[in-house]
Amino acid sequence: MAVGEIFLTAFINVMFNKLASTEFFDFEKQVTESAMKLWLEDLRDLAYDMDDLLDAIATEAFVRMGSKIEKITNRVQEIAKQIGGLRLLRNAGGSSNARETVTTQIPGDPKFGP
Numbered sequence: 001m002a003v004g005e006i007f008l009t010a011f012i013n014v015m016f017n018k019l020a021s022t023e024f025f026d027f028e029k030q031v032t033e034s035a036m037k038l039w040l041e042d043l044r045d046l047a048y049d050m051d052d053l054l055d056a057i058a059t060e061a062f063v064r065m066g067s068k069i070e071k072i073t074n075r076v077q078e079i080a081k082q083i084g085g086l087r088l089l090r091n092a093g094g095s096s097n098a099r100e101t102v103t104t105q106i107p108g109d110p111k112f113g114p
Contacts, residue, residue, distance in 0.1 A: 018024060
């Protein structure tokens with residue numbers, strides 16, 4: 001064997017022993033755990049940012065929908081006020097399970113009596 005081969009073989013054996021040592025595995029584990037911690041921190045920060053965005057969207061939607069809900073509520077109240085002028089009567093017939101029916105009575109109409 002040439003001197004170079006002996007040196008190379010010894011060098012490879014030393015390197016293999018170092019790579020196979022528990023110290024190297026501990027170091028590799030620490031590097032992997034550190035990288036994992038950083039990645040998890042980035043992931044958590046991203047989740048918080050997404051949550052903030054969804055909160056902002058929900059708030060904006062509530063503000064916009066709030067005015068629409070108010071308009072619709074006002075329309076319902078206006079229409080409800082008009083019921084009094086229509087002389088609506090409750091239907092006295094039917095079972096207790098049936099939906100309540102509202103009918104109109106037109107004064108002087110022969111179909112509905114005097």
